[in-house]
Amino acid sequence: MCESATDAVHPRFFKKREIHVKGFKIALIQLAVGPDKAKNVASAVSEIHKAKDKGAQLVALPECFNSPYGTKYFDEYAEEVPSGATCRALSKAAAEAGVCVVGGTVPERCGDKLYNTCTVWDGSGKLLAQHRKMHLFDIDIPNKITFKESEVLSAGDQITTFEYQGVKIGIGICYDLRFPEMAHLMAKQGCSLLVYPGAFNMTTGPKHWELLARARANDEQLWVALVSPARDPDAGYVAWGHSALVDPWANLVAHLDHRPDTLVADLDLSLVEEVRKQIPIRVQRRTDIYDTIHKK
């Protein structure tokens, strides 16, 4: 029952799949996604186990990892959360591997509505959190990309944060990344890391994907992880790829290119406090002024 462009890499970037700083080890799985749902889920499960073998404590999958991304697919691939086959596979994988799984997203069916939903499973396979994409991807860039999730999906209305092994983590889904207010609310709930399963495209990906991750990290002084599907040039919607990790100083510390791969990184969570202490914007906000003007 349900409730509720180009691949050019800027010279300043360094490409590295494994970094070693102290803290919390995460794996971002840039999965190859195709039309075969069972195959998509099986390869996600297999990658979760491989990531565990590399020491990951949290493993994250991309947006729409069990289905091609496109409005015409959502109804056919949709499942109830948490009773559907994909959720059951994620729960089992999380329990068997003993890791937290941020389960990318799946099209969720709830009554007569569909949502784009991320589920989060703890190391015993228990559902820790469920986030329904709050900002639907409705854009129209003539001769480039027109997409209207709202034709078939309903929007979520909740901020989603959870705690795992002492780390407070927030979840947004793809287009949610464009909304600083949402990241701000998650930071206010104590998050040190925001994870965004996402699938930007070949028009907005090169322009905004990394920029937005660095902007959110800089605004909120926390870690930001973006997890994309791998690029399939023959798909109806071609994902940008480039899963990425940004630190609380807004450095792009690691990223992938467009191919199937896994980024494993050890997050130094002490950087969150370091940057917040050294650049104390959190206590310097003039909410007295903003609120007054806002009310006029």
Ligand SMILES: NC(=O)CCC(=O)C(=O)O
């Ligand atoms: N799946 C999405 O929400 C795509 C968002 C996107 O590409 C963007 O530019 O924003």
